Amino acid sequence: MATATTARSPAPANGCSPATPHRGPELVDALPFSLSCENNKQPILDVLARVFADRREVLEIASGTGQHATWFAQQLPHLRWRPTEMPDNLATLLPRCNHYAGDNLAPPTVLDVSARPWPPQVPHALFSANSLHIMPWASVEDLFAELSERAEADTVLAVYGPFNYGGEYTSESNARFDQWLAARSPFSAIRDFEKVDALAQAAGFELAQDNAMPANNRLLVWRKPA
Numbered sequence: 001m002a003t004a005t006t007a008r009s010p011a012p013a014n015g016c017s018p019a020t021p022h023r024g025p026e027l028v029d030a031l032p033f034s035l036s037c038e039n040n041k042q043p044i045l046d047v048l049a050r051v052f053a054d055r056r057e058v059l060e061i062a063s064g065t066g067q068h069a070t071w072f073a074q075q076l077p078h079l080r081w082r083p084t085e086m087p088d089n090l091a092t093l094l095p096r097c098n099h100y101a102g103d104n105l106a107p108p109t110v111l112d113v114s115a116r117p118w119p120p121q122v123p124h125a126l127f128s129a130n131s132l133h134i135m136p137w138a139s140v141e142d143l144f145a146e147l148s149e150r151a152e153a154d155t156v157l158a159v160y161g162p163f164n165y166g167g168e169y170t171s172e173s174n175a176r177f178d179q180w181l182a183a184r185s186p187f188s189a190i191r192d193f194e195k196v197d198a199l200a201q202a203a204g205f206e207l208a209q210d211n212a213m214p215a216n217n218r219l220l221v222w223r224k225p226a
């Protein structure tokens with residue numbers, strides 16, 4: 001996820017540069033900033049505008065800097081957007097959300113997908129970006145186990161990030177990114193689409209869309225049949 005138009009470059013590609021202040025052209029913006037979020041937010045919005053067109057509320061898992069949450073809340077005013085983060089990263093998420101002027105962004109709350117049962121009520125739409133390759137595989141399993149029990153019929157789940165297919169990287173840049181992830185944490189890795197889809201199926205979801213995104217990412221959309 002280096003940029004929306006270029007190949008993935010290892011260091012900034014994880015989207016986790018929350019402490020980096022953004023220096024805009026006109027003012028120094030001290031809010032936590034991720035360049036990859038800035039680059040991918042419009043392509044993601046183009047898909048979410050369609051798949052969340054008939055939704056009312058979205059629970060976002062692993063909201064990071066809040067750039068996605070505030071952008072999607074602003075651009076999709078029919079939605080109430082509910083950002084969440086791990087306890088230790090809530091302080092990164094809060095400033096940008098506190099800065100948001102609209103009334104359709106819920107106060108950020110803590111959500112560790114492995115701390116089950118989840119505290120929040122689960123709405124009929126969920127979104128997460130660049131999180132499944134960061135959290136341990138056991139947490140990916142926990143996420144879908146929770147959704148198996150808590151997500152009601154007609155729930156839509158949209159997940160953005162890099163995925164492998166047929167056990168293969170989809171690009172050289174993703175292969176380099178996976179090496180970078182492994183050096184950073186033994187628990188992080190680009191996930192196999194087939195394994196994640198198997199978890200989703202076991203949780204009662206059906207794959208509705210697999211959208212190709214810039215910089216060798218995917219936006220996967222599952223739906224629990226009504």
Ligand SMILES: C[S@@+](CC[C@H](N)C(=O)[O-])C[C@H]1O[C@@H](n2cnc3c(N)ncnc32)[C@H](O)[C@@H]1O
Nearest residue numbers: 014015016062064086112113129130131134135
């Ligand atoms: C690469 S950042 C992505 C942040 C943001 N969604 C983005 O696209 O920039 C990965 C995020 O996953 C979160 N995360 C890691 N483990 C998690 C877990 N068990 N439950 C919820 N979030 C988790 C981290 O706190 C971090 O914010």
